[in-house]
Amino acid sequence: MPVVREELDLSAEGGCMAKLSANELERLLDGVDWGINARVLVGLDTGDDAGVYLLNGQDGLILTTDFFPPICRDPYTYGQIAAANALSDVYAMGGEPLAALNITLYPAGNEGLPLLRRILEGGADMARRAGIPVIGGHTIANERPVYGMAVLGRISPAQVTRNSQLQQGMALVLTKPLGVGIAMAADRVHMASSATVQAALESMRQLNSAGAAVMRKHGLACATDITGFGLLGHAYRMARASGVTIELKASSVPSIPGVPELIGLGCIPGGSFRNEDYVAGSCVYALDVPMWQRTLLADPQTSGGLLIAVDMERSEAVVEELRAAGYWQASIVGRSKARGEWVLEVIP
Ligand SMILES: Nc1ncnc2c1ncn2[C@@H]1O[C@H](COP(=O)(O)OP(=O)(O)OP(=O)(O)O)[C@@H](O)[C@H]1O
Ligand SMILES: [Mg+2]
Numbered sequence: 001m002p003v004v005r006e007e008l009d010l011s012a013e014g015g016c017m018a019k020l021s022a023n024e025l026e027r028l029l030d031g032v033d034w035g036i037n038a039r040v041l042v043g044l045d046t047g048d049d050a051g052v053y054l055l056n057g058q059d060g061l062i063l064t065t066d067f068f069p070p071i072c073r074d075p076y077t078y079g080q081i082a083a084a085n086a087l088s089d090v091y092a093m094g095g096e097p098l099a100a101l102n103i104t105l106y107p108a109g110n111e112g113l114p115l116l117r118r119i120l121e122g123g124a125d126m127a128r129r130a131g132i133p134v135i136g137g138h139t140i141a142n143e144r145p146v147y148g149m150a151v152l153g154r155i156s157p158a159q160v161t162r163n164s165q166l167q168q169g170m171a172l173v174l175t176k177p178l179g180v181g182i183a184m185a186a187d188r189v190h191m192a193s194s195a196t197v198q199a200a201l202e203s204m205r206q207l208n209s210a211g212a213a214v215m216r217k218h219g220l221a222c223a224t225d226i227t228g229f230g231l232l233g234h235a236y237r238m239a240r241a242s243g244v245t246i247e248l249k250a251s252s253v254p255s256i257p258g259v260p261e262l263i264g265l266g267c268i269p270g271g272s273f274r275n276e277d278y279v280a281g282s283c284v285y286a287l288d289v290p291m292w293q294r295t296l297l298a299d300p301q302t303s304g305g306l307l308i309a310v311d312m313e314r315s316e317a318v319v320e321e322l323r324a325a326g327y328w329q330a331s332i333v334g335r336s337k338a339r340g341e342w343v344l345e346v347i348p
Contacts (some may be wrong), residue, residue, distance in 0.1 A: 007073035015071030015302030016228030049092040064089035067148020079122025085303035090153035091212035092225035094161035102137025105146035165222035166242035171315035176305025179259030186267040196258030204303040210325035226304035250293035254329035271300035283344035
């Protein structure tokens with residue numbers, strides 16, 4: 001049974017861990033005629049966070065959708081996290097959300113309806129926190145619950161933060177800690193402490209709205225959000241799309257408390273290995289990077305933070321602003337440089 005009376009079933013992978021691997025996704029999408037026209041400012045070619053459609057010279061519309069099976073047992077929290085994750089791609093483009101639709105798949109039968117209702121209430125709560133209404137949705141029967149949103153946002157075309165605009169010599173700032181994939185995988189088998197699970201849930205519930213506001217204030221041009229492909233996979237896509245190399249400093253990457261110990265106990269979600277495979281051949285690790293840090297870099301995130309490129313001079317100030325805005329673990333995790341032999345380099 002996919003649903004029990006009071007809590008969601010976590011027997012299979014949930015959250016962004018349920019995404020198709022990056023390699024498979026690229027093969028799936030390659031070569032289809034998507035009918036792209038002159039109004040499409042951001043389409044599929046750079047694998048960016050959301051599409052951007054030019055309404056006129058001043059206004060761009062951001063369109064994005066994200067949905068996944070349960071990431072945690074509590075339905076309300078699952079709804080909140082799925083909504084925060086769906087909204088995140090609007091923030092990752094530097095934009096502001098306007099309205100959302102619910103995407104809902106749920107096992108047929110009446111006994112699950114109260115749970116489904118709690119999921120939708122959690123999503124509505126997060127939409128209200130983001131300052132937007134939920135104006136509709138769609139619901140179909142499915143063996144496993146799946147929930148998320150399609151979100152409409154707005155952006156001035158000049159302010160779009162693309163993943164393909166990374167220049168050489170910039171600092172890379174990460175707003176949230178890594179490790180929610182490992183924490184929630186450990187929770188599924190009751191190995192994680194409640195402090196670790198609470199910290200992971202709190203991090204996933206945190207909107208990326210304040211991070212986007214900091215980006216707009218500083219006129220920054222390049223960002224992405226960290227989700228299922230991990231910091232490793234999303235940094236790789238940013239470096240590849242921009243034609244530069246990213247150097248990640250593993251010891252500077254913040255983690256959810258308790259996660260390094262869980263990695264030591266072997267709690268590693270399958271998505272981590274898929275993410276390592278994705279960058280294999282394009283990524284080099286210094287010999288003295290510990291295995292647990294390599295694992296953390298590849299950990300699939302759900303509702304992860306923003307990875308933001310900032311010029312070196314302003315980077316410390318931007319980190320301070322992000323911390324003051326509630327991202328208390330915001331850190332400089334790497335830098336960009338001229339494209340070398342490797343697209344990604346990981347140093348201790
Ligand atoms: N079924 C699909 N049809 C068309 N485009 C797709 C499909 N699935 C994914 N894409 C596109 O592929 C790119 C990568 O998708 P993905 O959902 O992994 O985005 P992401 O921003 O990297 O991750 P997330 O949405 O979790 O933040 C995006 O441009 C997305 O719009
Ligand atoms: Mg994204």
